[in-house]
Amino acid sequence: MGECFQTLNLTNAYLFAAALQDEEICRNVLEIALNKRISRVKAHVEQVLFLDSEFKSVRFDVYASDEEEVSYDVEMQNDDTKNLPKRCRYYQAELDVTSLRPGEDYQQLKPGYIIFICSFDPFGKGRCQYVFEEYCKEADIPLGDETQKIFFNTNGTDTENVTPELLHLFEYLKQSTEEVAVRHQDEKILKIHERVKYLKRDRKLEAGYMTMEEYIHQEAERRAKLMAESMAESMAESMAESMAKSMAESMAESMAASRVAQNILALLEDLGTLPDQTKERIAKEQNEDVLSAWLKLAARADSIEEFQSKM
Known part of the structure; x- marks a missing residue:
């Protein structure tokens, strides 16, 4: 089960994207990250449920542009998918396609920053930040395409080479x-924190997070079911096929029900202490329709008593 919404840190991509939808907060984060003054930004969040072939990640991109017509693509990254360099290439292409109108000269392309804030070291050198630009190998001449790819490592050790505000x-x-x-x-950090506190009081945002978590786990269970069925088919020579599929489906359904029940309990923890009898009833329920109804009720309820009276 995913983390409880109320205990999320800003390294969570969902909360990070929600916070940076506020353009003042987006500007503060960019100013700290790039150590430069930015007068104003326009920001929007591309919230794409991006499930790769190995079900590793969900993509929440924050796109921004400032008054100097500089484009920014910012993403929080917690899983080392080993594909960040190629993703940078793809994201830069996306920025370029959207910034150049048909018929405009290539000189009209905006400067662009692709920024990954990582909770791991993407290049294994212990640095807090890795800044990449295009240079000529032979003469060390900058290409001058006005693009940068920046990877921040929140656990870097070369702290003397970055600003105190970035470390904070x-x-x-x-x-x-x-x-x-x-x-x-730090004034900027305090403003970011006020935004985070506000977002954590938003029950709709919390419900959206729980729904996303449920979807991710359901997708994982679906894949597990397909894998189990595939295994069952390969065992058909030594075991009756119907028995194998029944076992696979039963296992998958039980796992899915357990996951939804855990999400319900996580939501209710925010409302107070849940009686053991109610906890046990939720944990034992296997009917998907009932669990789905309880999940929605838990997201809307204002108290444990209200939830119990309506369940």
């Missing part, structure tokens, strides 16, 4: 609490 942002991303927010009295 790294701290806050990993532990998005009041204590960390006020530690250095």
Whole structure:
């Protein structure tokens, strides 16, 4: 089961994207990350449920542009999918296609930054940031295409080479609490924290997170079911095919029901202490329709008593 919404840190891609939909917060994060003044940005979030072939990630891209016509693509990355360099190439192409109108000269292409904030070291050198530009190998001449690919490692060790404000942002991303927010009295970090607190009070946003988590787990269960059925088919020579498929379906349904029940309990934890009898009833329920109804009820309820009275 995914994390409880109320305990999420800003390294969570869903919460990060929601926070940066606020253009002031987006500007603050970009200013800290790039260590430069940005007067104003326009931001929008491309929330794409991007499931790769091995079911590793969900993509939440934050696209922004400033008054100087610079484009930014920012993404929080927690899983080392080993494909970030090629994804940078693809994302830069997306930015370029959208910034150049038909008939315009190539000189009209906006400068662009592709930014990954990683909770791991993408290149294994221990650095807090890796900045890539296009250069000539032989003469060390910059290509001048005005693009940068930047990878931040929130666990980097070369702290003397980055700004204190960036290190504070790294701290806050990993532990998005009041204590960390006020530690250095950085105005930008305090504004980001206020936004995070506001978002965590939004029950619709919380329900959206739980729905996304449920979908991801259901998709995982679906794939597990397909795998189990495939195994069952290969066992058909030594076992009755109908028995094998029945076992696979039963296992998959049980796992799916358990996952939804855990999501319901996670939502209800925010409302107070749930009686053991109610917990047991939720945990034992196997009917998908009943569990789905309870999940929606838990997302809307304002108290444990309200949930119990309506379940």
